[in-house]
Amino acid sequence: xxxxxxxxxxxxxxxxxxxxxxxxxxxxxxxxxxxxxxxxxxxxxxxxxxxxxxxxxxxxxxxxxxxxxxxxxxxxxxxxxxxxxxxxxxxxxxxxxxxxxxxxxxxxxxxxxxxxxxxxxxxxxxxxxxxx
Ligand code: SF4
Ligand code: SF4
Numbered sequence: 001x002x003x004x005x006x007x008x009x010x011x012x013x014x015x016x017x018x019x020x021x022x023x024x025x026x027x028x029x030x031x032x033x034x035x036x037x038x039x040x041x042x043x044x045x046x047x048x049x050x051x052x053x054x055x056x057x058x059x060x061x062x063x064x065x066x067x068x069x070x071x072x073x074x075x076x077x078x079x080x081x082x083x084x085x086x087x088x089x090x091x092x093x094x095x096x097x098x099x100x101x102x103x104x105x106x107x108x109x110x111x112x113x114x115x116x117x118x119x120x121x122x123x124x125x126x127x128x129x130x131x132x
Contacts, residue, residue, distance in 0.1 A: 021117075023121070
């Protein structure tokens with residue numbers, strides 16, 4: 001609840017940002033950089049179990065790290081769900097049910113500025129077509 005209030009306040013403070021410095025471009029650069037170092041939340045695991053997404057659950061290791069190939073068992077591999085359309089455009093193949101870490105990126109800890117320095121308002125709907 002407190003996080004929600006802070007996010008709304010933060011969005012209001014940044015509402016005057018020029019269009020070029022606000023809003024996700026769906027470039028996928030953050031996914032390229034961090035997609036191999038994600039952690040599933042309890043809510044992610046519950047959601048995927050309810051949806052019967054054993055394919056996703058199979059890529060979670062015993063410590064909760066994702067996406068871990070069961071044979072290689074190492075972190076740092078590219079996210080298998082990033083679909084690159086061009087060097088500057090990408091899609092998430094599991095956008096509607098992607099991990100909370102992806103949904104929350106960039107967090108308040110990052111000042112809601114992504115790796116490109118762009119201000120990203122909090123996503124309000126999983127149907128939002130942008131990556132973040
Ligand atoms: S959050 Fe930033 S780096 Fe990530 S896809 Fe959007 S514009 Fe690109
Ligand atoms: S799950 Fe989706 S949003 Fe998360 S790193 Fe992979 S492609 Fe990006």
